[in-house]
Amino acid sequence: RLVGLPLAYALAASDATVTLAHRASPDLPALCASADILVSSAGSPALVQGEWCKPGAVVVNVGTTYDEASRQLLPDLQPDLEAFRHTSLVVSSPGGVGPLSLAILFRNLIAATSCSTLVTAGATTATPAVPHAELLKWLHSQKWSLTSAAPHASRALLRELDFASHADAASFLSASGAAxxxxxxxxxxxxxxxxxxEGVRITMKLFTTTTADVTSFDLALARSIDELYAGYTDQKG
Incomplete structure (x- = not known):
């Protein structure tokens, strides 16, 4: 499932005629002999014999099995690679597809990291409340007010936002949820x-449940909400 099916789909998408087999498939030598490209991921040591492969074929081993006695990884191909000398290419394991798979894995990881958005972890019980004097100073230049959210929190930020229609209000709630x-x-x-x-009014209260008070997370969310709401009021104007 990790190699066989994904590889089969990828090859079929490239217009290859794909045959899937397993170690119990009838007449496995004949199936192998018909392949221009033979990939083994059975996890069965020495399953594939060189004499099964057609001249000029490409033979790639993926499957390995750990042998307790020798403490080695054993490939699906017979150990004597001279038996594959009539093929155009033979890749055994270990040392074959493993290093390539690892390199591609890290390449994809770096690519995913470079295009991802870093998300800040949410508030915890250790998140401190904003000191009262600092909060009052912040409120002085804002359109938010301070209120109580008892019994859930001792303090909360409050703002009323007016919209021309339910559609605008619903759209804003969705956008603020994304923020x-x-x-x-x-x-x-x-x-x-x-x-x-007169339209629709949304009343928002912000406080941090884990702290039961206003934290820096609430201030950051309030700023995001203000920026979003400014877009709606600009359209209205």
Missing amino acids: GDELDHHPACSELLHRCA
Whole structure:
């Protein structure tokens, strides 16, 4: 499953005619003799014999078995590679596809890391609350106010956001949820109120449940929400 099927699909996608077999397949020597490319990943020592392979074939060993007695990895191919001298290429193991697989694995890991987004870990019980004086200073330049979230938290950030329609409000809630995903921190409370001709009002409360107070995570989320809301108010204007 790790090699055989994925490789079969890849070869078939390249217009190769693929035959799958296993160590109990009837007339295995004849099947091997018909192959231009023979890849063995059976994990059965010395299963494939050189005389089974057609002249000019490419023979690649993937399967290995650890032998307790010799403390060695044994390939699926017979040990005497001279038996494959009539083929155009023979690759046995260990030392064959293993180093190549490892190199490709690390190449893919580096590629995945370079295009991934680093996500900050969420708040924990060790996350400190924002000191009151520092919080008041922050609020002085913000559109958020300070409120209580009893019995869940002693302090919380509060802001009311107005939208022209339910569609805008729902879209904003979805976008703010995505922003929360990036921070691994989400609004503790979001209340939606339909006000008929006046549109829709969302009341948001931010606090950190694990700390039961306002933390730096709430300030960061508040800034993200402000940036998102500015986009909606700009469109409205």
